[in-house]
Amino acid sequence: MVNLSSFLIAGLALQAQAIVFNVSVGRNGLSFEPNEIRAAKDDIIEFRFWPKNHSVVAGRFNEPCVPAQAGGFYSGFFPTPADTINPQVFRVRINNSDPIVFYCSQNNGQHCKNGMYGIINPTQNGVTTLSGYGALARQAGNATSPAGGPFGGQIAANPNTSVPPSSSTTSSAAASSSTSSRTGSVTAVTTPSPTRGTSTSAGGNTTATANTAPNMGAPFVGLAVAGAAALFLV
Numbered sequence: 001m002v003n004l005s006s007f008l009i010a011g012l013a014l015q016a017q018a019i020v021f022n023v024s025v026g027r028n029g030l031s032f033e034p035n036e037i038r039a040a041k042d043d044i045i046e047f048r049f050w051p052k053n054h055s056v057v058a059g060r061f062n063e064p065c066v067p068a069q070a071g072g073f074y075s076g077f078f079p080t081p082a083d084t085i086n087p088q089v090f091r092v093r094i095n096n097s098d099p100i101v102f103y104c105s106q107n108n109g110q111h112c113k114n115g116m117y118g119i120i121n122p123t124q125n126g127v128t129t130l131s132g133y134g135a136l137a138r139q140a141g142n143a144t145s146p147a148g149g150p151f152g153g154q155i156a157a158n159p160n161t162s163v164p165p166s167s168s169t170t171s172s173a174a175a176s177s178s179t180s181s182r183t184g185s186v187t188a189v190t191t192p193s194p195t196r197g198t199s200t201s202a203g204g205n206t207t208a209t210a211n212t213a214p215n216m217g218a219p220f221v222g223l224a225v226a227g228a229a230a231l232f233l234v
């Protein structure tokens with residue numbers, strides 16, 4: 001008699017273990033959390049959008065807040081009312097281990113230069129690092145949104161739209177850094193969808209994910225960021 005469950009487990013074990021990294025966009029001020037991610041080929045970065053009107057764009061290293069010259073990705077804008085989380089997410093599949101920087105292109109408050117950027121697979125050369133990109137971004141002007149609509153990823157239903165009551169009132173410094181790596185507290189999944197596009201059925205996201213963003217708390221408040229946020233609340 002065939003032991004079906006053993007058979008299934010053996011089959012799953014043969015698949016590459018892709019990981020989904022959840023990135024909170026604007027959950028605590030003008031920031032991506034985590035903003036430094038170490039991912040492998042076929043891993044998924046899932047951007048979850050919190051209030052205001054954010055986007056995520058793959059950038060280029062030496063020209064901050066400007067889209068990548070080739071390839072890359074762009075989510076479009078995800079307007080999200082206060083005290084909610086957007087019902088849709090933007091998912092990007094990682095194709096290789098090359099460094100990728102990303103930023104928010106919202107200029108109502110100049111989100112990119114004020115801290116809304118991050119990096120996937122930084123290197124140690126001081127250029128393709130979070131701090132290296134940040135040093136350039138702080139001197140940037142307005143950010144650039146790619147022409148046209150979203151590309152390079154998949155818009156999907158948000159698997160978790162529950163909002164802790166206090167989440168939208170927490171502020172923290174945008175300059176804070178949080179890192180996720182493949183060895184961190186993330187959930188391995190075996191069902192990354194290889195398809196691109198936007199044909200996602202409602203509730204059809206069966207990929208098990210864990211919120212990889214560490215609970216950073218709010219040890220201090222970024223006064224500059226809070227001030228900017230107060231001026232540019234949408």
Ligand SMILES: [Cu+2]
Pocket residue numbers: 026053054055104105106111116
């Ligand atoms: Cu933003």
